[in-house]
Amino acid sequence: MTTDVTAQPTVKLVGTEVRRVEDDRLVRGQGQYADDVLRGALEMAVLRSPHAHARILDIDVSGVLDVAGVHAVYTYDDLTGAMAEPLPLLIPHAALTHGRTQYALAKDEVNHVGEAIAVVVADNRYLAEDAVARISVDYEFLTPVVGIPAARAAEHQVHADVPGNVAARLEQNVGDAEAAIATAPHRLALDLDIERSASMPMEGRGVVARWDTDARRLQVWTSTQTSTGVRAAVAAKLGLDLVQVDVITPDVGGGFGVKIMHPWPEELLVPMAARALGQPVRFTEDRREHFISSAHERAQQHHVEVGFDDEGRLLGLSVEFWHDNGAYTPYGLIVPIITSTQLLGPYKPQSYKVVFESLYTNTVIVTPYRGAGRPQGVFVMERTMDAIAAYLGLDRTVVRENNFIRPDEFPYDHGLTFQDGRALVYDSGDFPESLRKLKELVDWDGFERVRAEARAEGRKVGIGIGCYVEGTGVGPYEGAHIHVETSGKVKVAVGLTSQGQGHQTAFAQIAADELGVRFEDVEVVAGDTRRMPYGVGTFASRAAVMSGSAVALTARMVRAKALRIAAEALGASADDLEIVDGVIRVVGDPAKSIALGTVAVLSNPLRYAFDEASKAATQFSVGDPGKPPVAEDDEPGLEARDFYSPMRATFANGMHAVIVETDPDTAEIKILKYALVHDCGTIINPMIVTGQIHGGVAQGVGGALYERMAYDENGQLLNASFMDFLMPYATEVPESIEMDHLETPSPLNPLGIKGVGEAGLIPTSAAVASAIEDAEGFPITAMPISPSELFALRLAHASKGTTDEDRR
Amino acid sequence: MTEVTNEQAYEVRLRVNGVAYDVTVPARRLLSDALRHDLGLTGTHVGCEHGVCGACTVLVDGRPMRSCLMLAVSAGDYEITTVEGLTNADGSLSPVQQAFKECHGLQCGFCTPGFLTTITAGIAENPDPTREEAREMVSGNLCRCTGYQNIVEAVCVAAKLARGAEVAP
Numbered sequence: 001m002t003t004d005v006t007a008q009p010t011v012k013l014v015g016t017e018v019r020r021v022e023d024d025r026l027v028r029g030q031g032q033y034a035d036d037v038l039r040g041a042l043e044m045a046v047l048r049s050p051h052a053h054a055r056i057l058d059i060d061v062s063g064v065l066d067v068a069g070v071h072a073v074y075t076y077d078d079l080t081g082a083m084a085e086p087l088p089l090l091i092p093h094a095a096l097t098h099g100r101t102q103y104a105l106a107k108d109e110v111n112h113v114g115e116a117i118a119v120v121v122a123d124n125r126y127l128a129e130d131a132v133a134r135i136s137v138d139y140e141f142l143t144p145v146v147g148i149p150a151a152r153a154a155e156h157q158v159h160a161d162v163p164g165n166v167a168a169r170l171e172q173n174v175g176d177a178e179a180a181i182a183t184a185p186h187r188l189a190l191d192l193d194i195e196r197s198a199s200m201p202m203e204g205r206g207v208v209a210r211w212d213t214d215a216r217r218l219q220v221w222t223s224t225q226t227s228t229g230v231r232a233a234v235a236a237k238l239g240l241d242l243v244q245v246d247v248i249t250p251d252v253g254g255g256f257g258v259k260i261m262h263p264w265p266e267e268l269l270v271p272m273a274a275r276a277l278g279q280p281v282r283f284t285e286d287r288r289e290h291f292i293s294s295a296h297e298r299a300q301q302h303h304v305e306v307g308f309d310d311e312g313r314l315l316g317l318s319v320e321f322w323h324d325n326g327a328y329t330p331y332g333l334i335v336p337i338i339t340s341t342q343l344l345g346p347y348k349p350q351s352y353k354v355v356f357e358s359l360y361t362n363t364v365i366v367t368p369y370r371g372a373g374r375p376q377g378v379f380v381m382e383r384t385m386d387a388i389a390a391y392l393g394l395d396r397t398v399v400r401e402n403n404f405i406r407p408d409e410f411p412y413d414h415g416l417t418f419q420d421g422r423a424l425v426y427d428s429g430d431f432p433e434s435l436r437k438l439k440e441l442v443d444w445d446g447f448e449r450v451r452a453e454a455r456a457e458g459r460k461v462g463i464g465i466g467c468y469v470e471g472t473g474v475g476p477y478e479g480a481h482i483h484v485e486t487s488g489k490v491k492v493a494v495g496l497t498s499q500g501q502g503h504q505t506a507f508a509q510i511a512a513d514e515l516g517v518r519f520e521d522v523e524v525v526a527g528d529t530r531r532m533p534y535g536v537g538t539f540a541s542r543a544a545v546m547s548g549s550a551v552a553l554t555a556r557m558v559r560a561k562a563l564r565i566a567a568e569a570l571g572a573s574a575d576d577l578e579i580v581d582g583v584i585r586v587v588g589d590p591a592k593s594i595a596l597g598t599v600a601v602l603s604n605p606l607r608y609a610f611d612e613a614s615k616a617a618t619q620f621s622v623g624d625p626g627k628p629p630v631a632e633d634d635e636p637g638l639e640a641r642d643f644y645s646p647m648r649a650t651f652a653n654g655m656h657a658v659i660v661e662t663d664p665d666t667a668e669i670k671i672l673k674y675a676l677v678h679d680c681g682t683i684i685n686p687m688i689v690t691g692q693i694h695g696g697v698a699q700g701v702g703g704a705l706y707e708r709m710a711y712d713e714n715g716q717l718l719n720a721s722f723m724d725f726l727m728p729y730a731t732e733v734p735e736s737i738e739m740d741h742l743e744t745p746s747p748l749n750p751l752g753i754k755g756v757g758e759a760g761l762i763p764t765s766a767a768v769a770s771a772i773e774d775a776e777g778f779p780i781t782a783m784p785i786s787p788s789e790l791f792a793l794r795l796a797h798a799s800k801g802t803t804d805e806d807r808r
Numbered sequence: 809m810t811e812v813t814n815e816q817a818y819e820v821r822l823r824v825n826g827v828a829y830d831v832t833v834p835a836r837r838l839l840s841d842a843l844r845h846d847l848g849l850t851g852t853h854v855g856c857e858h859g860v861c862g863a864c865t866v867l868v869d870g871r872p873m874r875s876c877l878m879l880a881v882s883a884g885d886y887e888i889t890t891v892e893g894l895t896n897a898d899g900s901l902s903p904v905q906q907a908f909k910e911c912h913g914l915q916c917g918f919c920t921p922g923f924l925t926t927i928t929a930g931i932a933e934n935p936d937p938t939r940e941e942a943r944e945m946v947s948g949n950l951c952r953c954t955g956y957q958n959i960v961e962a963v964c965v966a967a968k969l970a971r972g973a974e975v976a977p
Contacts, residue, residue, distance in 0.1 A: 026917030029851020029891030036850035253918025500916030698955030722860035730956035
């Protein structure tokens, strides 16, 4: 029963740069993405609407099944039961008075280019596409509504029964902002716009399903950010019991928000076809399909009125904005609610009024994309801060500092309702210290010298800043299941999914620390409903906060049980035991020890031995004959399942500064320096955190300077390819990103974690706009901005002559 | 009545990672699809289907090629190397693979195979790239996760590892 143990101090893994366990597989080409599983499955292709707005008069599928290798064709008329109902409205809200969702296959009308009308299942994708080309549809054209101005003007409607194209109107007030603005010493009004962009993961959507006719069971592999969500939707739509459906998240080639949307029509149609045909069926979208039939985000237009004092302190802030939600509202009002609340950033507005309208357009649906409404909100607030500074002739950082929530004011209650339906209460942070660090990092105070030097060389440079606060780790909950096998190996399962964030590594670090086992002995599975049927999903920078906390809590339960069993076996008190490298031993007497695997054996009283170790747990070997083998309040096995469900979100924060150079002739915009300070509380793995921020900044730069969805007035997306939608290559991102960390642990969870997944891109457009404005001397009020747009702005300002009035 | 389209199929011998495979494919079958679906070599990923993202890059006689822009029937005369073929003979990671792991040069891993093949060819041609040359080397491949910082670093580390490996007996 005793094991020889070399006494060594346990090194804590949380906080260290552990190399990722995911990588060995991935660099060998052994990843398993949705298109890689179930080789030989039949393939589905989708007939998508080529028109933005039309009535469907007739669909002719005759001739489709004549093509050799084609097995099935489905249109709306083939859908029955719940499949024939509209897709779920995932997040209802009282203000969403006119919520609309699409059908899995279009019924009677189409509302955006790319909407699914029919599907064909064939031996392979080539044949399926051939067959799709044989389907003919008669349309009656309707006038498309494209862009926020057209939606607001409402000369035409997207949905005949939605007057004014208004899906929702929501207003929140803290104090009387309008009165405060009216009586403020200074007032400004601004109009600020952000265009459409999208998550654009390198792997598009993909789903494969297998119906087991013998077990009457459906298995679905889907490239998703929520396996539990897909499972519930598939079961409900196909009329299956939940226990008949397994959803397994394979490797996911990036998500960035778009894959939290579910169920996609294809996520239902593929399982439906697999069951009907009794054969595995796959759908892997191509890039054009991803552009025109997944989801976009960002497009909003804002009007700001602000009143402030001589120091630039806000007295009243009133924001009205219009959110383009695309053709349907399956994800509710999450994005505009986030804008309306997170706009406030690290500042105290004193009084605040915000009202938004969520508007229908005949374009792809809008669901959260990394940042999820925050880049817009931060852009609005930071542009306002810069405008106030310019008006008063103050340094931009001074105005910000004058409005900061102070470190001794936490928890800080804004008096608003956040996206999770909970109060918007910041838990911790130190904004003045963050700003001090950032100014030092970018040498803010020394910039005028840099500007003068550049000017002497005939170059134009500018510096900009953007500050944000991000509510991360929203509820309702996440859970973990941890099982210690008799080999001593530790199997961890979490309900949410992973798409590149290194969850298998980070959660193993937490489990290894909490349990006192070797990192190598821990294996983490994410997003497999067979292993953990309860979970919510990977969004809102919540995985580390939610699942990380759940893993810690569950590991503590397992540890307590292990110590209890070991104490009995060793005749010691549980309080005197420690676990080191998977061995439980008496503190100060390491000779008295027992391996965790042996404890796992003892935890499960056996009738039948299956190996040498398990003999120790059989009925003639252990147990008090006077007691039941498993106590009334106990259960067999060294395992536990626990959940973390916080009262509300925890708020991470950060500040970015950027120096840009704008070419005097071509208006080319080049980032010379990018620096940031961020605070995500306790850091589990600094290498992963840094990587998340690098990636975020690159996406932020894309959003600021390159990426936009170019719709024409007919609702055609003109740049639906990687050739035309300009995502940054290595040559477009800053050569280095200078970073400083601040750790103000969250008091809301056991490890003090705050989320970081979205941090890198939230203030990027704001900071870049600030820098371009600083370089050019005229206001930048719309992002993204291209060299030709900057050139046009120069011409416009040169022709009318820029005065201070332009900034007001 | 079923129309038999009778798409003409061609026999082609593909030599991939030192192994010969006889496949029968229609003329329009992309090399990327043949590798993935006919040979089951799913390490090669398809991100855009038109040669822009670089995820599907394989080595054709040692030179990086977008396998979504090449037809399988035209690949018979070449020695093809996919990500699965980059590891050393003893199964250990190649310098580029090792460098990506060390430098956290990947997150979701979907674009990674295309980077690995591209850089393998790149450092064969330029064994000691400057940071600027390293950036240039990967400037035709898209990654949405990493912001490229660690990928550029990995190019430099891989070159260093490869040079070390070459001087070793």
